[in-house]
Amino acid sequence: MGKSGFYQHDGDDIVFRGFNKISIDNKGRLAVPCRYRELISVQAENSLVITLNPLDRSLWLYPLPEWEVIEDKLASLSDFDKQSRRTKQMMRGYATDCQLDSQGRILIPKELRDYSELSKKVVIFGQGNKFEIWNEKAWEVQRVEWLETTGDDSVPTPESLQSLSL
Amino acid sequence: MGKSGFYQHDGDDIVFRGFNKISIDNKGRLAVPCRYRELISVQAENSLVITLNPLDRSLWLYPLPEWEVIEDKLASLSDFDKQSRRTKQMMRGYATDCQLDSQGRILIPKELRDYSELSKKVVIFGQGNKFEIWNEKAWEVQRVEWLETTGDDSVPTPESLQSLSL
DNA sequence: CACGAAGTGGGGAATTGTGGGTAAAAGTGG
DNA sequence: CCACTTTTACCCACAATTCCCCACTTCGTG
Numbered sequence: 001m002g003k004s005g006f007y008q009h010d011g012d013d014i015v016f017r018g019f020n021k022i023s024i025d026n027k028g029r030l031a032v033p034c035r036y037r038e039l040i041s042v043q044a045e046n047s048l049v050i051t052l053n054p055l056d057r058s059l060w061l062y063p064l065p066e067w068e069v070i071e072d073k074l075a076s077l078s079d080f081d082k083q084s085r086r087t088k089q090m091m092r093g094y095a096t097d098c099q100l101d102s103q104g105r106i107l108i109p110k111e112l113r114d115y116s117e118l119s120k121k122v123v124i125f126g127q128g129n130k131f132e133i134w135n136e137k138a139w140e141v142q143r144v145e146w147l148e149t150t151g152d153d154s155v156p157t158p159e160s161l162q163s164l165s166l
Numbered sequence: 167m168g169k170s171g172f173y174q175h176d177g178d179d180i181v182f183r184g185f186n187k188i189s190i191d192n193k194g195r196l197a198v199p200c201r202y203r204e205l206i207s208v209q210a211e212n213s214l215v216i217t218l219n220p221l222d223r224s225l226w227l228y229p230l231p232e233w234e235v236i237e238d239k240l241a242s243l244s245d246f247d248k249q250s251r252r253t254k255q256m257m258r259g260y261a262t263d264c265q266l267d268s269q270g271r272i273l274i275p276k277e278l279r280d281y282s283e284l285s286k287k288v289v290i291f292g293q294g295n296k297f298e299i300w301n302e303k304a305w306e307v308q309r310v311e312w313l314e315t316t317g318d319d320s321v322p323t324p325e326s327l328q329s330l331s332l
Numbered sequence: 333c334a335c336g337a338a339g340t341g342g343g344g345a346a347t348t349g350t351g352g353g354t355a356a357a358a359g360t361g362g
Numbered sequence: 363c364c365a366c367t368t369t370t371a372c373c374c375a376c377a378a379t380t381c382c383c384c385a386c387t388t389c390g391t392g
Binding site: 166 | 215220221222226236237239241243244245246247249250251252253254255256257258259260261262263275277
Binding site for chain 2: 337338339340341342
């Protein structure tokens with residue numbers, strides 16, 4: 001499905017992949033790459049939820065139906081474990097609804113832009129059920145670091161990776 | 167199947183092999199060697215996924231069905247281990263769908279060309295379930311280095327390789 | 333040598349990304 | 363409750379990229 005297979009849609013599962021460098025204009029708007037728009041329109045009626053990524057200084061962008069699944073999972077986390085509680089608070093607290101406008105753009109709330117230090121140049125890439133949005137420079141730094149450790153025999157590799165055949 | 171044995175297609179398993187020197191034109195397009203095209207057309211409806219090879223500075227090109235297997239493996243990696251998370255992000259994030267055009271070419275995204283330093287001359291070779299694409303010069307260097315170390319007893323050989331009968 | 337198949341290159345149309353003007357809406361303070 | 367400021371949404375226009383098509387070159391084969 002989709003004119004060039006940039007996503008799959010098997011039953012209820014969406015899989016986003018692919019990478020784009022794009023810019024945020026000085027009004028704080030981000031244009032979702034065109035090839036994803038049709039699916040978002042059909043599957044989520046242009047409704048998206050953007051929130052912070054608790055693991056990296058970046059943002060996560062979910063189609064609304066996918067977010068609802070996440071929200072249920074968060075709701076079931078214990079309130080008595082501090083890390084769980086914080087994760088719940090952060091991800092739900094910063095989750096903001098947004099709609100694709102007529103040009104396929106979304107407005108990213110200032111709070112979230114600040115958190116992830118999004119300025120002019122950003123990268124957005126598919127990551128399964130969601131997109132991840134990074135400051136371009138920050139992303140480059142991570143990529144270089146990762147390349148240096150991966151394939152470097154002196155850095156221990158977790159088992160799950162060692163046994164991975166690609 | 168295949169007029170000169172450059173691939174097999176046993177059930178759902180594809181095996182690519184063989185080596186080609188080809189060029190990328192100045193629009194960033196790469197012509198997939200003709201002898202693979204029919205299989206790609208039949209088995210993947212001309213849909214391919216290209217992504218970076220985390221272990222060498224080269225690219226991997228999968229037929230879509232083969233990529234989906236990889237994607238599932240990646241999806242199951244832990245998010246809480248940084249190296250695993252990065253691997254997931256990089257490989258899925260850079261994975262770009264592409265279609266063979268009417269001349270049997272694909273457009274390689276600029277990001278990936280930059281990463282693997284693909285300029286005019288490249289080599290593409292079959293590697294089981296995928297193709298590997300290298301800058302020609304970089305490949306020559308690797309080949310020379312490999313010839314020097316293989317058979318050199320001072321360089322340790324992993325057990326799995328030691329027990330390999332060729 | 334002639335032919336066909338494979339690889340290469342480029343023009344131009346269509347699509348996609350970017351920026352900004354202006355109107356509507358929402359938030360703020362008196 | 364109203365006037366004022368700030369933010370958000372819609373529209374249009376330009377720039378860049380990608381895609382589609384046609385033509386030429388090169389190579390192997392009979």
